[in-house]
Amino acid sequence: MIKKVGELVEKGLQLQAVATSKSTENLAKELNIPLVDIDEVDKIDLAIDGVDGVDEIDSEFNAIKGGGGALFREKIVATLAKEVIWIMDESKLVDNIGQFPLPVEILPYGYTHVIKELQSYSYNPVLRIKDNKTFITDNGNYIVDLHIGKPMDIERVYKQVTSITGVLEVGLFLNTCNRIIVGYENRVRVVENN
Missing domain, CATH: 3.30.70.260 (ACT domain)
Structure with missing residues (x-):
């Protein structure tokens, strides 16, 4: 997903981004995505977490995140964001969170x-x-x-x-997300958090 943003920036998209991990920061720099430090922003317009960002999520939009180890930074960004979107595959959808560590x-x-x-x-x-x-x-x-x-x-x-x-x-990210985008084998479903 970061590579796609890099392509859009290369084509002229104007944006500033905040990275939630050093590996994301390094990749963004390689792709010339303009970065700002979290302490330089008051609000973030949009926070998007890609395919591996959610470990489990229930129908109430309660989620377990942080399997990659960036949960503290991810939570700070999510709390500053006006809109939060998570992208995942259908395996992340569960009736009750708690099976994933x-x-x-x-x-x-x-x-x-x-x-x-x-x-x-x-x-x-x-x-x-x-x-x-x-x-x-x-x-x-x-x-x-x-x-x-x-x-x-x-x-x-x-x-x-x-x-x-x-x-x-x-x-635990409790009712933090505004929208999820779920990939299935043959379709994509967008679910709004009402």
Whole structure:
């Protein structure tokens, strides 16, 4: 999708973009997409998250995001955006979110204490590992994946997890999105969040 935006910019489209990850930022720079820092904007007109951005979403537009590790930045952008659109394939649509691991971004300092507290809620926390090392977000933090594995009481989970000192953000995006675009094998469906 970023490559398509780059093509449109090359053809004369005028825009400024905010990247939600360093890899997105690097690709945008390669494609000459004009970027601004998140701290230079008061509002964002449109936030679009591409094909791999949503891990699970229910019919109430409650979603789990952050499987790629950029959940904190994605949430900041989403809260500043006038309109949020997520693009996904049909496999992301679920009756109840909670089967996909719920990512939680935490500070490295005292992370074992955060994990113990998450264990006390029976959320089965697992520190994310990549290439045999602790996964580090673009913000320099850790991700703990909660393996709840069943339909969850979204409000309770959100309240419990965010009340823990050391938790920066949780990958629950509750009624954040205005519209989803869902790709099926032979069609595309646009669903509005009413």
